[in-house]
Amino acid sequence: MPSVERLTVGRWRTNCWKIAVPDVAILVDPGADEESINQWLDEGGFSPDHILLTHGHHDHLGAAAGLQSRFGSPVWLHPSDLGLARSANVFLRHFDRASKPISIPEVFLAVGLETEAFAAAGVHSMHTPGHSPGSVSYVLPELGIVLTGDALFAQQSGRTDLPGGDESLMTESLRSLLQNPDIPGEWQVLPGHGRTASVGDARRALMHNRKEINGGT
Ligand SMILES: [Zn+2]
Numbered sequence: 001m002p003s004v005e006r007l008t009v010g011r012w013r014t015n016c017w018k019i020a021v022p023d024v025a026i027l028v029d030p031g032a033d034e035e036s037i038n039q040w041l042d043e044g045g046f047s048p049d050h051i052l053l054t055h056g057h058h059d060h061l062g063a064a065a066g067l068q069s070r071f072g073s074p075v076w077l078h079p080s081d082l083g084l085a086r087s088a089n090v091f092l093r094h095f096d097r098a099s100k101p102i103s104i105p106e107v108f109l110a111v112g113l114e115t116e117a118f119a120a121a122g123v124h125s126m127h128t129p130g131h132s133p134g135s136v137s138y139v140l141p142e143l144g145i146v147l148t149g150d151a152l153f154a155q156q157s158g159r160t161d162l163p164g165g166d167e168s169l170m171t172e173s174l175r176s177l178l179q180n181p182d183i184p185g186e187w188q189v190l191p192g193h194g195r196t197a198s199v200g201d202a203r204r205a206l207m208h209n210r211k212e213i214n215g216g217t
Contacts, residue, residue: 002143004190007040009033011096012059015192017147018046019140024121027067028052028138028147029192034063038070048073050121051105054149054192055135056081057162058088058095058102065103075105076118078127081134082107084164128177130170131158137177144187146199152177152189154197155205174210178203 003020010032017028018041027048030037041047051073053061064075077085084091088102118125124139128151135158138147150158151173160167177183178199185200197205 004143004145005040005044006190007037009036010059010062013193014059015190015194016063017190018044018048019143019145020046021122021140021142024049026050026052026121026123027073029054029060029149030063030067031060032062034066037063037067047071050118051075052123052136052138052147053077053081053085053107054137054147054151055132056084056086056088057132057150058091060149060192061085061088061105062092062102065105068105074108077107078134078136080129081132081164084132084134126176128152128173130160130166130168130173132162133164133166135173137173139183141182144184145190146177146183146187147190148177149192152202152206153191153193154189154195154202157206157210158192171210174206178206 005018007016009016014029014031016030019026025046025048048071051064056077068075086104092102122140122142126137128135128137131150135149135151157170157174160170183199187199189197189199189202
């Protein structure tokens with residue numbers, strides 16, 4: 001049986017997702033707190049075949065290197081966020097004032113975003129920039145879910161004021177997520193922070209404060 005579970009980790013309460021589809025186990029955004037994530041994985045006997053990052057911000061990848069070395073799992077990231085990922089400790093010092101630096105994972109670049117590995121797992125990836133240049137949403141049609149990272153939350157879009165953020169790209173990305181015939185309204189949005197929502201509810205919430213995603217001005 002496919003399953004989706006969440007653990008919220010770290011100061012920014014990042015959603016880390018473990019997703020089991022037949023024959024493939026996927027971990028998304030292991031942001032911090034490697035110890036808790038390992039315990040959570042062990043409780044379910046879960047060994048990730050792939051670690052997917054929605055983007056390169058430090059609060060989404062802090063535990064990735066440790067998990068990669070434990071499980072030998074490839075870590076996937078859009079190439080446009082490689083610079084951000086490599087700067088994770090700069091962000092960590094600026095935003096978290098943490099003393100313990102992050103180990104940067106060896107990243108496999110999801111160039112073109114349709115790799116054999118993703119296809120085998122039934123995962124489709126969409127480039128949804130705006131929060132960062134390489135923000136990606138992962139779509140799993142068989143489960144009816146979209147992992148949107150910090151592009152789209154339950155009731156709002158992600159911030160675009162950080163380095164690499166772009167408001168007009170964000171608008172395009174939100175359109176491609178919320179006005180997409182391949183992403184029905186009853187599917188679930190699994191965001192990088194906060195609660196989940198149906199795609200339809202997220203669309204209605206967004207249309208209140210971002211009328212441009214509905215084609216208006
Ligand atoms: Zn972010």
